[in-house]
Every structure is written in structure tokens, then in C-alpha cells.
Amino acid sequence: MYVATIVASAKKRNLNAETLNEVRANLADVSRVAVIREGIAADIYFEQIDLGYKPPQGFDFIIQKAAARKKKLLVCDMESTIIQNEFLDEIAELGGFKTEVAKITEKAMNGEIGFREAIEARVKILKGMPESEIRALIETRLTYNPGAKELLAACKKAGVYTMLVSGGFTIFTDAVTRELGFDESHANRLEFDREGFLTGVAPPLLGKEAKLEIMAAQAKKMAISLDDCAATGDGANDLPMLHAAGLGIAYMAKPKVKAEIKNQINNSDLMAIGYAIGLK
């Protein structure tokens, strides 16, 4: 049996009986419809996937095998997923190198150039920036994406282990980890000289393969399978973990990611992941 979790925007709250009936009529052998949150989220249990069916516009639609929906580990990308920012771009803007750096970021996120190569090239442009100014971005710029706090609180309550895994920098993952209560985080560490000016990024660089490796290592430690893991992200560097996790969800993702990962959040918010894995 499959479950389709259908989620509306929390602002619109427009998931009504009419929409649910329309979806129900288009899925094969529906056994049950269960409202999770009035106007916002519902589960539809059904027996067969009709590959030709297009769900109504404006809602997110996460489909998985019903028996495997409960997850024990959630791994999240940070930048443009849990938070709105891409901090390399923010640092670049601060230093007046915005255009130069954003071009490399875009290429990396679309998978046109190597991830490690891209980090090194961008950090090189930003060499000499003061640590105090970079740190101040936490206060002035850090913005959470809708549903992030709610999702983490729901995971905590349900005992789901949460990891923040970022190709970004520990300065920012540390702040986000503290604020949202992630159990663990992994990212790259920027290096500064004694006067506090940026010199580079510490090896080994956490690249594209690392996110999947970290998720797999944690699953092993917890004696669970990758099927017990959920993962979310938006960029090409998230693809290996999104493919490998029992439930991989593309969040407001880049075209390359949307093309490969069928479960997507494009209309609602991060709490859709919580609803999909059976949290309230």
C-alpha cells in the first residue's frame, strides 16, 4: 500500500474536501483518507500508482510506501533548504565580490563544475575578509525557511535523530544547530590568521559524496537501514543522499534536482517532511 501526503501552503490553508475528492478519484483503489491538519495536510492511502496522474496545482504531493514512512533519522542540507541564505554569496556581497562569486555558486549548484573546486575558487576570491564581519552575518542576514523550526520541534518530540549537513561553513551551521536543536552538524571550517582575516578553508573539504557518507555512517551507528532515513536538500550536491535515503525530498530545488527527485516541496513548507514521515 502507498500513502500520498498532500500538503497545502500554511498561508493559503486551501486543502478542502473538493480537492481531496479530486485526488481520491484519480488514484487507484483508495482505501482511506486521513486529515492530518485541517486545510493544510492529509494522507491518502491507495494500492496502485497511476503514473499518468498529475495532482492538482498549488499543492505538494509526497508518495511513498505506507509501511516504510516512519523514519528514525532526518538529514538536512542547510543553505537554501533550512535557511534562505547562501552564505558564500552573503560574504561575497559584504566584500564587494558578489557577481564573481555568485556565478561560481550557480554553476556548482547546477552540477556544471565540481563542488570542491567551486568552494576553493570562491574562498580564494574572499581571502582577507575579517572574521568579525563574517560572523556578524548571523545576526544581520540569517533567515530560516518556513516550517524549519516546526519540523525540528516535531522531530525532537518524536525522537527522530536530526543532522544538519552542509557544504557551507561551521560558523553558520553551529548557529543554526544551536537555534533549531539539530542533534549533530557537519560542514567546512573557514580558517583565519591571527589578526582574524580569512586565509582559506580547512581540508578535507566536505563535498558531494560526503553528505551520503555521513548519513550512511550515522545509520550504521544507529543500527538502522537507509530506508529508515529521510533527507532533504535543493542542490546537486544533495542528490546522492536524496537518492539513497528511504525518503528523499527536493526542497524548492534547482532544475537538475527537480528532474531527478520526484518527491518535491514547491508550494508548502518544510513541515511537509514532518507530515510525510508521520509526525504531527
Ligand SMILES: [Mg+2]
Ligand atoms: Mg543547499
